Amino acid sequence: MSFMDRHYFLLRRLHSLTGIVPIGVFLIAHLVTNSSLLWGKAGLRGEGEKYSFGADGVTLGEGGVAYFQKEVTWINEQVPHLLLIEITLWAAIAFHAVLGVYYARTGRSNTDRYAYQDNRRYAWQRISGYVGILFIFYHVATLRWGWSWLVPGGAVWSHDAATSTLAMALRGSESGWTGAGLVVSAFYFAGVSLLVFHFANGLWTAAVTWGLTVSARAQRRWGGVCLGLGVGLMAMAWSALFAAVTIDPREARAVEASLEQGRVVSPGE
Amino acid sequence: MLNFTPAAGAGSGAGGGSGAGGGNRARAVPGRTIRVRVKRCEGPGKASRWEVFAVKAEAGSNVISVLQQIASNPVTVEGERTTPVVWDSGCLEEVCGACTMVINGRVRQSCSCLIDEYAPGEGDEITLEPMSKFPVVRDLWVDRSRLFHNLSRVKAWVPIDGTYNLGPGPRETPAQQETRYALSECMSCGCCLEACPQFTLEEDPKAWGTSFIGAHAISQARLFNEHATGRALKGERLEALMGPGGVSDCGNAQNCVKVCPKHIPLTESIAAIGRAVTIHAVARWFRG
Ligand code: SF4
Ligand code: SF4
Numbered sequence: 007m008s009f010m011d012r013h014y015f016l017l018r019r020l021h022s023l024t025g026i027v028p029i030g031v032f033l034i035a036h037l038v039t040n041s042s043l044l045w046g047k048a049g050l051r052g053e054g055e056k057y058s059f060g061a062d063g064v065t066l067g068e069g070g071v072a073y074f075q076k077e078v079t080w081i082n083e084q085v086p087h088l089l090l091i092e093i094t095l096w097a098a099i100a101f102h103a104v105l106g107v108y109y110a111r112t113g114r115s116n117t118d119r120y121a122y123q124d125n126r127r128y129a130w131q132r133i134s135g136y137v138g139i140l141f142i143f144y145h146v147a148t149l150r151w152g153w154s155w156l157v158p159g160g161a162v163w164s165h166d167a168a169t170s171t172l173a174m175a176l177r178g179s180e181s182g183w184t185g186a187g188l189v190v191s192a193f194y195f196a197g198v199s200l201l202v203f204h205f206a207n208g209l210w211t212a213a214v215t216w217g218l219t220v221s222a223r224a225q226r227r228w229g230g231v232c233l234g235l236g237v238g239l240m241a242m243a244w245s246a247l248f249a250a251v252t253i254d255p256r257e258a259r260a261v262e263a264s265l266e267q268g269r270v271v272s273p274g275e
Numbered sequence: 276m277l278n279f280t281p282a283a284g285a286g287s288g289a290g291g292g293s294g295a296g297g298g299n300r301a302r303a304v305p306g307r308t309i310r311v312r313v314k315r316c317e318g319p320g321k322a323s324r325w326e327v328f329a330v331k332a333e334a335g336s337n338v339i340s341v342l343q344q345i346a347s348n349p350v351t352v353e354g355e356r357t358t359p360v361v362w363d364s365g366c367l368e369e370v371c372g373a374c375t376m377v378i379n380g381r382v383r384q385s386c387s388c389l390i391d392e393y394a395p396g397e398g399d400e401i402t403l404e405p406m407s408k409f410p411v412v413r414d415l416w417v418d419r420s421r422l423f424h425n426l427s428r429v430k431a432w433v434p435i436d437g438t439y440n441l442g443p444g445p446r447e448t449p450a451q452q453e454t455r456y457a458l459s460e461c462m463s464c465g466c467c468l469e470a471c472p473q474f475t476l477e478e479d480p481k482a483w484g485t486s487f488i489g490a491h492a493i494s495q496a497r498l499f500n501e502h503a504t505g506r507a508l509k510g511e512r513l514e515a516l517m518g519p520g521g522v523s524d525c526g527n528a529q530n531c532v533k534v535c536p537k538h539i540p541l542t543e544s545i546a547a548i549g550r551a552v553t554i555h556a557v558a559r560w561f562r563g
């Protein structure tokens with residue numbers, strides 16, 4: 007009997023569990039932080055490099071970029087054992103991904119003949135898993151491990167200039183969209199959308215797997231909760247992405263620079 | 276390939292069944308000729324081919340009676356004489372499960388499949404295929420041995436064999452009976468397996484012990500775990516369901532419950548067994 011077979015049940019359940027803790031919990035926290043970019047986008051004045059920050063008070067947009075920057079700075083400077091947390095997350099994601107692919111390969115989708123909504127979600131859970139693995143790898147490799155050769159325009163994400171370098175990495179250049187930037191942004195859109203679906207749907211199936219929801223009614227009810235959570239997370243993911251690809255990196259850079267000089271501390275000041 | 280008639284495709288939510296409630300029967304044209312497209316296969320391992328037969332629809336006919344008509348005159352629409360189509364059946368009233376096949380792309384019993392529902396108009400076509408998850412014996416007849424093997428994996432029985440009289444069994448409450456009656460209606464037809472994306476064709480019996488067991492066996496394990504005497508084997512059933520090919524292999528596509536002709540709450544059984552193995556595993560870990 008192989009290792010996989012001897013610990014079959016444990017591995018199956020760990021696969022289910024890791025999808026929720028830590029990965030799902032992290033996803034929620036990550037999207038909450040990133041969606042603050044939307045109000046960063048909302049009020050920037052569109053004056054490019056000429057932007058002089060703080061001259062006539064703090065706008066909503068300045069505040070948004072500043073808020074996001076402070077969140078990122080807090081995570082990078084205040085969260086204890088950050089590297090340990092990251093490595094735990096990466097290990098959990100790798101475990102969930104490797105086993106997930108292994109398990110997914112045991113099934114054969116048949117939505118052409120049985121086009122039920124549940125069956126379609128079964129198929130999409132697997133598709134979203136595959137795309138999600140590629141996306142997370144690209145996302146972490148480029149923005150965390152600094153593999154800038156994979157970034158169009160070669161932007162290197164910096165947690166000291168969180169918004170501007172993110173916007174550059176997504177758009178492909180400082181001044182505007184490039185073709186490659188469009189591809190990357192589209193990949194981000196697909197990646198985050200599919201991952202949010204994967205999490206919400208996985209939360210629904212996990213309740214069946216663990217036997218929390220037994221009756222069809224309970225399964226439907228929990229389905230409503232998962233749908234609500236999914237819609238909320240999707241809204242956050244889309245607003246973060248929308249903001250990140252539309253913020254002018256030069257404007258964001260100006261806000262970040264003034265933050266570095268300590269001139270702006272918090273919105274509404 | 277996809278050739279749903281309105282009745283079969285949009286069908287009643289829980290599918291399968293007797294086709295009750297379909298509206299096609301009322302407008303069926305008397306004395307019409309229909310086309311029957313059959314997937315033929317000479318035997319295990321042989322390539323399959325399609326043959327089409329023209330059949331004069333008789334009032335109240337079903338797929339089995341149409342196959343009998345074809346057998347009496349096995350000539351294809353091209354005028355070629357061929358062998359009679361082979362199929363399996365038993366009860367002819369949707370209680371034995373033997374006649375299960377894929378009709379218009381969807382698995383169901385052929386004995387209860389009314390021609391007036393599926394091919395109400397002149398020249399309408401109906402497509403018959405063997406189930407794809409079991410080895411074909413010949414034509415529409417498949418070997419469902421694995422289905423029964425999987426029932427034995429979970430000891431789907433009440434252990435009462437012995438050398439002396441065990442006396443009357445424990446009483447069951449009406450509530451227990453109510454839950455168990457629905458589960459007991461399973462006729463081992465294989466619809467739930469045919470529609471399941473996690474249950475795939477496995478021709479090698481040596482692999483049957485570790486490939487996905489299927490919704491029917493999970494549900495039968497629940498049926499006998501809830502039985503006052505059958506409970507004695509609960510631990511063994513759960514252990515079997517925790518191993519490779521057990522309940523964890525279910526991917527929650529929930530097709531099984533939609534195609535089960537007996538409307539057995541299969542996904543509730545899957546969740547109930549999921550709960551039972553969760554508790555069993557935790558208890559076992561602490562017990563040592
Ligand atoms: S719920 Fe499980 S057993 Fe039923 S069809 Fe889906 S994967 Fe198969
Ligand atoms: S559970 Fe339903 S579909 Fe499955 S074998 Fe039994 S009767 Fe057939």
Ligand code: FES
Pocket residue numbers: 363364365366367368369370371372373374375384385386387
């Ligand atoms: S012959 Fe028994 S179910 Fe059709």
